[in-house]
Amino acid sequence: MKATITVLPGDGIGVEVTNQAMHVLSRIGTQYGHDFTFHEALIGGIAIDKTGTSLPDETLTIAEQSDAILLGAVGGPKWSDPTAPVRPEQGLLKIRKHFELFANLRPVKAYPALAQHTPLRAELLENVDILFVRELTGGAYFGPRQEQGDGDSAYDTMLYSVPEVARVAHVAFRAAQGRSKKLTSVDKANVLASMRLWRRTVGEVHEDYGDVALDHVLVDACTMYLMTRPASFDVVLAENMFGDIITDEASVLAGSLGMLPSASIGAEKFGLYEPVHGSAPDIAGQGKANPTGTLLSAAMLLRYSLGLEEEAMALEQAVEAALVSGARTADIAPRGGSYISTEEFTQTVIGAL
Numbered sequence: 582m583k584a585t586i587t588v589l590p591g592d593g594i595g596v597e598v599t600n601q602a603m604h605v606l607s608r609i610g611t612q613y614g615h616d617f618t619f620h621e622a623l624i625g626g627i628a629i630d631k632t633g634t635s636l637p638d639e640t641l642t643i644a645e646q647s648d649a650i651l652l653g654a655v656g657g658p659k660w661s662d663p664t665a666p667v668r669p670e671q672g673l674l675k676i677r678k679h680f681e682l683f684a685n686l687r688p689v690k691a692y693p694a695l696a697q698h699t700p701l702r703a704e705l706l707e708n709v710d711i712l713f714v715r716e717l718t719g720g721a722y723f724g725p726r727q728e729q730g731d732g733d734s735a736y737d738t739m740l741y742s743v744p745e746v747a748r749v750a751h752v753a754f755r756a757a758q759g760r761s762k763k764l765t766s767v768d769k770a771n772v773l774a775s776m777r778l779w780r781r782t783v784g785e786v787h788e789d790y791g792d793v794a795l796d797h798v799l800v801d802a803c804t805m806y807l808m809t810r811p812a813s814f815d816v817v818l819a820e821n822m823f824g825d826i827i828t829d830e831a832s833v834l835a836g837s838l839g840m841l842p843s844a845s846i847g848a849e850k851f852g853l854y855e856p857v858h859g860s861a862p863d864i865a866g867q868g869k870a871n872p873t874g875t876l877l878s879a880a881m882l883l884r885y886s887l888g889l890e891e892e893a894m895a896l897e898q899a900v901e902a903a904l905v906s907g908a909r910t911a912d913i914a915p916r917g918g919s920y921i922s923t924e925e926f927t928q929t930v931i932g933a934l
């Protein structure tokens with residue numbers, strides 16, 4: 582097949598990890614007879630420096646003409662003033678909204694070989710393989726707000742409509758059907774009206790998915806269960822802000838932020854794929870970045886936007902094989918042990934392919 586992929590490296594290690602993902606995708610193209618074209622464009626701090634805005638119109642035009650977006654990370658100390666009118670992360674929020682990418686999929690898998698990098702006992706990590714589905718374009722991050730007002734008060738509004746909840750619930754139920762047919766919906770229905778609407782709507786959508794077992798959990802309890810019995814979760818659905826928080830909490834189960842991929846998808850096949858981590862200014866430019874999160878994001882791109890399941894699985898298995906063979910970037914190396922560079926790790930994955 583022919584596919585065009587917009588690559589938005591962004592800032593810091595975003596540049597290094599997207600570069601590696603392009604190598605791997607090119608390799609998969611050659612191996613399976615696909616023609617992948619990459620179009621690079623600007624987002625984040627580098628876009629602010631070059632154009633004055635974090636998401637130039639040209640980037641949106643390029644992305645609109647492509648099949649999917651692969652993004653690195655945005656931000657860094659140079660643009661970190663939270664009161665600046667133009668900030669790198671605005672580009673991210675804008676691009677998700679522009680393409681109505683309302684569902685954020687974040688798989689979190691615990692690799693036994695990395696158990697020593699987590700604060701949990703190894704036995705708690707056995708069989709941990711969770712798919713988080715986070716609502717991405719609603720709730721308090723997008724609801725009506727008053728930034729400063731009179732300076733004495735401010736508010737954000739957690740606003741959800743039934744269609745907004747229903748469409749992301751459908752994504753989660755369908756994902757659960759393809760896995761172990763178990764869905765946990767996270768809310769705070771005991772306190773928040775918007776979360777009572779959430780629980781009611783998820784329950785209504787459940788009527789279409791009789792083969793999936795649904796369970797509602799309050800977000801505060803969920804944060805605790807994620808640490809005390811993480812293997813009991815399979816697909817977890819949460820609204821935007823709760824999803825933001827619990828997925829970062831769950832990221833510790835994987836051993837390093839560098840391991841985690843994500844996909845932001847909408848009603849169509851088009852999607853945006855990015856590692857969960859940020860631009861990691863502390864290690865940028867040193868060849869120390871773990872490219873796994875981005876490589877696994879590229880696998881999700883193959884699966885969801887291009888419909889290439891076999892290729893996606895081949896890439897995921899190659900990453901796992903590299904880890905099993907002992908390939909370690911600095912963040913997942915044994916304490917005091919040796920490690921390989923970003924590029925060497927990618928070459929090991931390519932070798933396994």
Ligand code: NAD
Nearest residue numbers: 654655656657838839858859860861862863864870871912
């Ligand atoms: P970060 O994720 O960039 O880094 C946190 C820690 O994890 C650092 O010690 C870093 O070295 C390490 N780390 C992250 N990714 C790694 C990888 N692939 N391999 C090895 N180690 C890795 O978070 P931060 O330090 O809080 O933020 C840095 C900048 O990134 C900030 O400007 C922040 O706003 C931005 N940020 C962007 C995104 C995004 O683009 N989606 C997400 C989070 C943070």
